[in-house]
Amino acid sequence: MRATVFNAPGNVTVEDRTQPTPGPGELRIRVGAASLCASDVRVYRGEKHALAGVIPGHEIAGVVDRLGEGVTGLAEGDRVIVCPILACEQCRFCLVGRRNRCLQRRTLGYDLDGGFAEYLLVPEVLVRTGHVLRIPDRLPLDVAALSEPAACVLASLDLCGVVAGSSMAIVGAGPMGLLHLLLGRTAGAGPIIVSEPNPARRAIAQRWGADLVVDPATEDVTKAVMGLTDGYGADAVIVSVGVAELVPPALELVRKQGAVNLFAGFPPRSSIPFDPNLVHYGEVILTGSQNATTDQYRRTVAMLAAVPHIDEVVTNRYDVEHGPEAYSSRLAMDGLKSLVQFPGVDSA
Numbered sequence: 001m002r003a004t005v006f007n008a009p010g011n012v013t014v015e016d017r018t019q020p021t022p023g024p025g026e027l028r029i030r031v032g033a034a035s036l037c038a039s040d041v042r043v044y045r046g047e048k049h050a051l052a053g054v055i056p057g058h059e060i061a062g063v064v065d066r067l068g069e070g071v072t073g074l075a076e077g078d079r080v081i082v083c084p085i086l087a088c089e090q091c092r093f094c095l096v097g098r099r100n101r102c103l104q105r106r107t108l109g110y111d112l113d114g115g116f117a118e119y120l121l122v123p124e125v126l127v128r129t130g131h132v133l134r135i136p137d138r139l140p141l142d143v144a145a146l147s148e149p150a151a152c153v154l155a156s157l158d159l160c161g162v163v164a165g166s167s168m169a170i171v172g173a174g175p176m177g178l179l180h181l182l183l184g185r186t187a188g189a190g191p192i193i194v195s196e197p198n199p200a201r202r203a204i205a206q207r208w209g210a211d212l213v214v215d216p217a218t219e220d221v222t223k224a225v226m227g228l229t230d231g232y233g234a235d236a237v238i239v240s241v242g243v244a245e246l247v248p249p250a251l252e253l254v255r256k257q258g259a260v261n262l263f264a265g266f267p268p269r270s271s272i273p274f275d276p277n278l279v280h281y282g283e284v285i286l287t288g289s290q291n292a293t294t295d296q297y298r299r300t301v302a303m304l305a306a307v308p309h310i311d312e313v314v315t316n317r318y319d320v321e322h323g324p325e326a327y328s329s330r331l332a333m334d335g336l337k338s339l340v341q342f343p344g345v346d347s348a
């Protein structure tokens with residue numbers, strides 16, 4: 001089978017790999033689509049670790065192709081997505097359902113082969129723990145591949161306590177900032193203010209339903225947020241760009257007792273001074289989020305088809321032979337999400 005392979009930072013190639021055969025408890029998926037994550041780009045840049053020679057791709061949708069011995073509850077032909085986190089099942093985090101925080105966790109696409117290949121071997125622990133989730137018929141595989149990033153956004157909204165009527169300020173309208181806008185909108189949040197210097201991305205945020213879109217290069221973002229929230233500040237502030245300098249100004253946007261979530265990952269050893277009294281006197285919750293629980297994946301799969309504009313989040317599509325171009329388009333900030341797709345899988 002053909003596969004896109006990560007060899008080293010800056011080095012991604014296309015190779016022939018042996019088609020995997022599922023052993024007891026495992027299963028094989030014929031991949032329909034796998035999208036590229038900002039964290040894959042960080043691996044490419046050498047800012048985050050992945051195994052040399054691994055097939056990347058942890059945002060995966062496809063069709064169950066073959067069951068290993070003893071697998072129950074799934075059948076060949078099932079359309080599925082995968083929660084890619086392999087956890088120990090025994091630590092404190094696993095015991096309370098937070099496998100995404102397991103200290104021993106490993107992840108498809110970083111530590112084991114992921115979805116940028118025609119077939120994906122799903123390890124036994126993922127099958128056994130319900131990390132292979134069936135998707136609704138009306139959810140196309142190329143949209144379903146976004147279940148992973150969307151579940152991460154749902155985890156972020158949950159953490160910030162976003163409910164219908166919550167105000168949000170989103171710093172950065174890249175793919176993940178825009179997913180916060182779409183899922184926030186779907187959840188009934190509002191007003192939603194988006195800050196983004198790139199005019200093309202501002203236009204998308206506007207079209208996708210932001211109440212106010214501001215250019216931080218020419219406009220006073222704090223004033224804009226205060227103006228739209230009766231001077232309180234936003235209930236939830238999402239920092240979706242991994243630039244440390246954006247954190248102190250984000251603290252100015254939140255209301256007292258509101259939450260600021262550092263959703264983006266930052267380059268290693270980033271540091272930035274900020275006024276701790278903003279957190280102290282404001283009783284602000286300053287947090288981060290990464291990944292999502294299995295239940296958040298389940299909820300994402302249940303809602304995703306109903307999210308407006310979700311089918312527009314992927315802008316760059318490649319077959320596996322051109323998988324490395326999925327990286328170059330993201331590095332060039334060309335469009336929003338990149339996706340490696342395998343046409344014909346959904347109709348097979």
Ligand SMILES: [Zn+2]
Pocket residue numbers: 036037038039058059148149
């Ligand atoms: Zn991802």
Ligand SMILES: [Zn+2]
Pocket residue numbers: 087088089090091092093094099102103104105
């Ligand atoms: Zn664990």
